Amino acid sequence: MDSLDKLIVDYIxxxxxxxxxxxxxxAQFELIIPMQIISKFEEWKNKRRFYFNKDDNHDNYxxxxxxxxxxxxxxxxxxxxxVNTLVKHYYDSEKPNIGGKKLLWDVFGDVxxxxxxxxTKGTKSCDECGDRFEPTKQRQTKCPSxxxxxxxxxxxxxxxxxxxxxxxxx
Ligand SMILES: [Zn+2]
Numbered sequence: 001m002d003s004l005d006k007l008i009v010d011y012i013x014x015x016x017x018x019x020x021x022x023x024x025x026x027a028q029f030e031l032i033i034p035m036q037i038i039s040k041f042e043e044w045k046n047k048r049r050f051y052f053n054k055d056d057n058h059d060n061y062x063x064x065x066x067x068x069x070x071x072x073x074x075x076x077x078x079x080x081x082x083v084n085t086l087v088k089h090y091y092d093s094e095k096p097n098i099g100g101k102k103l104l105w106d107v108f109g110d111v112x113x114x115x116x117x118x119x120t121k122g123t124k125s126c127d128e129c130g131d132r133f134e135p136t137k138q139r140q141t142k143c144p145s146x147x148x149x150x151x152x153x154x155x156x157x158x159x160x161x162x163x164x165x166x167x168x169x170x
Contacts (some may be wrong), residue, residue, distance in 0.1 A: 007031065030132045034085045038073050041086060044068045045103050061106075083111045 011031055015023045026146040051064045053102075074081050086108070090100045103111060126143035133143035142150065 004035070029081075033076050033081075034089075037072065037082055037085045037088050040072060040075060041100070041103065044071070045099050048103065065106045068103070068138075070109070079108060079111050080115075083115065085110045087112070 008027065008031065011027055012023055015026065018026070023031075047066070048064055052060050069079075073079065078080065083104070086100070086104050090097050090104060120132060122134060124135050124141070125132055126146055127141045128146035129143060131143050140147075
């Protein structure tokens, strides 16, 4: 039994209470299509450089990226699904697959970019710590925890000043 068969058998064993048909549909999207996406993309990662000609590198670069994208969309006509699968594969993995990440940005950079924009929509980056937060007031520039810290610090300084004043007046 090769490793793909074993993966599928293991997968089926984990699906309790589902009919055979339900398992097959689920396996398509959770296992089989993601594997096709990853293996096709890895294949392109390795062969892409053979498609470049030296004289006209720039145009060719874009042409090849487009070609790869079209081929990927033939597996499943859903760029988000493809991108999510590849992001999970390349960014959650322990191995630093720089070639894969680079190809992902070359081919699906627009999708990645709009996903990032969507994920950070309505949030700001804190002036103090850089964390993202959802502002509750229009001109809020610091996250709630930094705001709280600054408030406490200001109160502390006020208290010191007040005590000094009291001392001087005595
Ligand atoms: Zn902060």
